[in-house]
Amino acid sequence: MRESGRGRGRRPERLHHPLSLLAGFIPVVMVFFACALGSIPRHFSMSSFLLPLLGIAVITNVEAGKNRYGRYKRYHLPELVGDRGLVVETETMEEIDGAMDRILSRGERVICLNGGDGTVQRALTRLVNRFGEDEDSLPVIFPLRGGTMNLLADxxxxxxxxxxxMERALRAVEEGEEIPFVRVPSLRVTRRMGDREEREYGFFFGHGALYRFHRVYYRDTKGGPLAAATLFAKCAFGGATGRTRYRDVFGMTPARLLIDDFEMPGDRFTVILAVIFKVVVITFDAFRDVGEGDFYVLATNVPFFRMVGRLPRLLWARGAEPPYPREEFFNERASRVFIECHEGYSLDGEVFELEEPYTLTVERGPMVKVLTPAPTIRP
Structure with a gap:
């Protein structure tokens, strides 16, 4: 994890201006006199006095799709932010956890995430696991579209x-006390393995074919819509013919699936998806706004080779009735998904590789505050 300072090179975090030093000293004096006069409240915390006045920070995931191979350097984010905030560069998903801890300890009000949906998911998970699911206690986040997948931004x-x-975010924070934001619901994914329980938060959950597709996508391509479409065609051909090294990507996954109070027949599934908002990927528009529930669910136990002739009706359904019964192709809203399985899954494009038995519960998570800055006005 690297912190970026202004201009060339990097320097450790420090106060950037003599006035900042004075501003930081005043609360200490106030606390001293409050203690001396016996007027300090019992619930007082030093952190409540020492929050930064501006409160903006940036995490750049240098391995995110559009940032790879040093391309993130052309954005000059440290120079753009300057003395107005903190810019931290991370090379692994684990380093995002440490960067979030540093940023949260400083009390920033807005956290800009220069990465894709996977970066947002990792930062959001750290945020909620630290502060809880009460949206009022969570800072505002803002995706900077630095990744391969940017579904939340879209x-x-x-x-x-x-x-x-980045410039729009800085203006939004500088222009007043009120930070403009919109509330977006999230998914809570609870994984239980033995006596361990972990919670992840995101917006787009995938199991089965999507999980395997993401694994191959990150391994074999440099990212981008064209690469995704090309790889999909290769995997579709492999699944339909049983040939090529991609033949198992769209294969079947052993699992038990319960959607609300409906247990889907069968013990092998091609794909299981849960999304908090309808998404369009590679022009696919498959989810139906039918039924009651907090999010969209699509799951099927029909083998891929049997669906090949009907793929257009499935992938570009645009709300139409699927050509299979509900017991074979579930495409409705739901409030809870429960899975017993032993293969991994993906959440917002982030791959979780697992090989031992576990259970997974997908439910609606907390509301997330996302910055909505004014658009750039061009002359």
Whole structure:
């Protein structure tokens, strides 16, 4: 994990201006006199006095899709942010945890995430696991579209280059006390393995074919829509013919599946998806807004080779009735998904590789506050 300072090179975190030093000293004096006068409340915390005045921080995941191979350097985010906040670069997902801990300990109000959906998912999980699911206690986040997958940004119509979005975020924070944001519901994914329980938070859950597709996608491509579409065609051909090294990507996964109070027949599934908002990936528009529940679920126990002739009706359904009964192809809203399985899964494109038996519960998670800065006005 690297912290970026202004200009060339990197320097350790420090106060950037003599006035900042004075501003940091005043609360200490106030606390001293409050203690001397016996007027300090019992629930007082020093951190409540020492929060930064501006409160903006940036995490750059240098391995995210659009940041790889040093491309993140062309955005010059440390120079853009300057003395107004903190920019931290991370090379692994584990380093994002440490970066979030540092940022949260400083009390920033807005956390900009220069990465894709996987970066957002990792940061959000650390955030909620530290502060709980009460949205009022959570800072505002803002995706800078630095990744291969940017579904959250697409859903909120957050458009623009990474530097443009960074400038908009800085203006939004500087222009007043009120931070403009929108609330977005999330998914809570609870994994139980033996006596261990872990919770992850995100927006797009995938098991079976999508999990295997993500594994191959990150291993064999450099990312991007064209690479994803090409790989999908290769996997589809392999699944339909049983040939090529991609033949198992769209294969069957042993599992037991319970959607609300409906146990889906069979013990092998091609794919299980749960998304908090309808998404369109590679132009696919498959989810139906039918039934009651907090999120969309699509699951099927039909082998891929049997679905090949009907793929257009499934992938571009646009709300139409699927050509299979509910027992074979579930495509409705739901509030709870329970899975018993031993293969891994993906959440917002982040791959969780597992090989031992575990159970997984997908439910609605907390509301997440996402910055909604004013668009850039061009002359």
């Amino acid at each position: 859903h909120l119509n957050i458009k623009g280059s990474t530097p443009e979005l």
